[in-house]
Amino acid sequence: MIxxxxxxxxxxxxxxxxxxxxxxxxxxGNTPLIFAKNLSEKLGFNGEVYLKFxxxxxxxxxxxxxxxxxxxxxxxxxSKAIICASTGNTSASASAYAAKAQIRCIxxxxxxxxxxxxxxxxxxxxxxxxxxxxNFDDALYIVRELSNKYPLTLxxxxxxxxxxxxxxxxxxxxENLGQAPDYQFMxxxxxxxxxxYWKGYKDYNKMESSKYYLPKMMGFQASGxxxxxxxxxIKKPETIATxxxxxxxxxxxxxxxxxxxxxxxxxxxxDEEILKAYKIVAATEGIFCEPASAVSIAGFIKYIxxxxxxxxxxxxxxxxxxxHGLKDPDIxxxxxxxxxxxxxxxxxxxxxxxx
Ligand SMILES: *Cc1c(COP(=O)(O)O)cnc(C)c1O
Numbered sequence: 494m495i496x497x498x499x500x501x502x503x504x505x506x507x508x509x510x511x512x513x514x515x516x517x518x519x520x521x522g523n524t525p526l527i528f529a530k531n532l533s534e535k536l537g538f539n540g541e542v543y544l545k546f547x548x549x550x551x552x553x554x555x556x557x558x559x560x561x562x563x564x565x566x567x568x569x570x571x572s573k574a575i576i577c578a579s580t581g582n583t584s585a586s587a588s589a590y591a592a593k594a595q596i597r598c599i600x601x602x603x604x605x606x607x608x609x610x611x612x613x614x615x616x617x618x619x620x621x622x623x624x625x626x627x628n629f630d631d632a633l634y635i636v637r638e639l640s641n642k643y644p645l646t647l648x649x650x651x652x653x654x655x656x657x658x659x660x661x662x663x664x665x666x667x668e669n670l671g672q673a674p675d676y677q678f679m680x681x682x683x684x685x686x687x688x689x690y691w692k693g694y695k696d697y698n699k700m701e702s703s704k705y706y707l708p709k710m711m712g713f714q715a716s717g718x719x720x721x722x723x724x725x726x727i728k729k730p731e732t733i734a735t736x737x738x739x740x741x742x743x744x745x746x747x748x749x750x751x752x753x754x755x756x757x758x759x760x761x762x763x764d765e766e767i768l769k770a771y772k773i774v775a776a777t778e779g780i781f782c783e784p785a786s787a788v789s790i791a792g793f794i795k796y797i798x799x800x801x802x803x804x805x806x807x808x809x810x811x812x813x814x815x816x817h818g819l820k821d822p823d824i825x826x827x828x829x830x831x832x833x834x835x836x837x838x839x840x841x842x843x844x845x846x847x848x
Contacts (some may be wrong), residue, residue: 499522500661501561507664507696508562508657517564517594517617521557522661524549526669526811531777532790536797540808543674548782548817554736555686555815556586558662559655564590566654567646576633576645580682580736580781580817581611587648588620599645601625601632608783608821628730630741650685651743659686663693667701667812671709674811680788681712681721682737682836684748686815693750708811710757712748712826713792715785719761721748729811733764733824736785736816758817762791768828770794772812781818781825789813 499518501510510516516688529542536542547555564587567575575586576599577579584600591598597618599813602612604627615622619633625632633649640647667673672695673694681687691710715732724832727740742748752759762770770790775781789812802808818825835845 498598499561500558500658500825501565504661506666507661507700509654510562510565514565514569516561517568517590518561519551519557519589519593524662524665526666527778527780529778529812532774534772535777536794538797538802538805538810540675540769540802540805540810541794543670543809543811544778544780544814545662545780545811546772546814547813548660548780548786551554551611552582552586552589553817553820554582554586555659555662555813556582557590559650559652559658559685559689560586560590560648562654562658563646563648563652564594564596567648568594568596570720571645572644572646573597574645575648575745576636576640576647577601578628578629578636579649580738581607581820582618583649584622585611585614585618585820588618589693591620592631594832599623601636603628605631606738608735609800609822610820611821629739631741649743650683656685656689656692656694659689659691660696662813663690664697667694667697667705668810670809672704672809673697673706674809675708675812676808676810677708677791678711678713678793678810680734680785680815681714681739681748682739682742682785684712684721684742684744686813687712687751688744688747690813707755708757710751711792711796712752712757712759713788714759714761715788716761716763717768721759722761732767733822733828734767734781734783734785734788737788749804760792760795761770762795766791766795770776771828775818780814782814783816783818783820784824786814786816789815810826
């Protein structure tokens with residue numbers, strides 16, 4: 494019997510860990526790559542579309558892949574406390590891994606913009622949560638300063654171990670498909686994840702076999718928070734996709750390199766397009782992702798509409814669904830429901846449902 498333990502265990506040979514590294518794991522990784530036949534049909538796309546559902550990680554987002562590495566290395570290096578700025582998922586993940594490692598976790602969040610599911614995780618795992626009267630970029634500046642001055646390990650994606658852990662998602666896709674996809678669609682916030690995936694695909698080609706190829710990396714920002722697309726810092730980023738509500742991305746430069754090296758794009762989609770994609774993927778594939786994740790689908794739809802793929806017959810597309818929809822139920826209720834109010838009466842209900 495083979496029991497999956499952790500991505501560090503599985504991908505040891507690709508990661509900077511040794512036998513001395515204590516593995517702090519919640520069995521992250523090994524997430525499903527789901528063939529999305531209904532979605533392809535709905536969109537009129539003739540190629541193969543797959544959804545990498547990263548919401549199936551232990552705390553409900555891909556952040557766990559990076560956090561298992563960041564926290565394991567922090568413990569190896571004797572750290573007793575970690576710190577991060579977060580739009581939500583980083584804090585949810587950091588606090589869970591800190592709980593597992595039994596160390597302090599300090600979290601700075603922007604005022605009033607954290608999805609309730611994410612905040613409840615940080616609180617339950619015992620993080621020390623500080624809400625600042627500023628945005629994510631302000632919070633990140635402060636935690637960078639604090640981690641430079643005090644014995645606090647920064648676990649935002651500036652931490653190189655985060656990127657290292659996150660690149661394992663690309664290995665899994667190569668294993669599942671037997672090759673890299675032709676195109677990978679994904680959201681871009683701080684741009685750590687697009688950096689990580691590209692690294693992963695390049696690694697796999699080098700270490701395993703060049704038969705895996707390299708995908709075109711298609712990254713998307715929300716139009717109210719699209720500094721890379723606009724070419725300048727956005728002072729007051731706004732979008733319903735709170736996980737990518739970032740005006741000054743940490744990995745801005747590398748995101749541009751990934752775009753150019755892979756012959757892909759960094760583009761933007763509107764909140765309206767995001768909400769539409771959010772509903773389509775839930776209704777066609779039975780997968781509930783958070784709004785920031787639906788950015789992948791929104792970008793894909795945008796490019797289908799632009800006739801970008803010309804002949805899509807033999808094309809393989811992977812859309813990364815970065816986080817679980819249950820993280821942000823308020824948006825679903827507010828933006829996507831059509832609840833019908835009826836009396837508790839069998840005749841009225843029978844009529845309403847059309848029998
Ligand atoms: C963090 C996050 C992103 C953005 O990833 P970056 O590495 O910051 O570009 C997208 N979606 C979700 C759900 C996230 O938690």
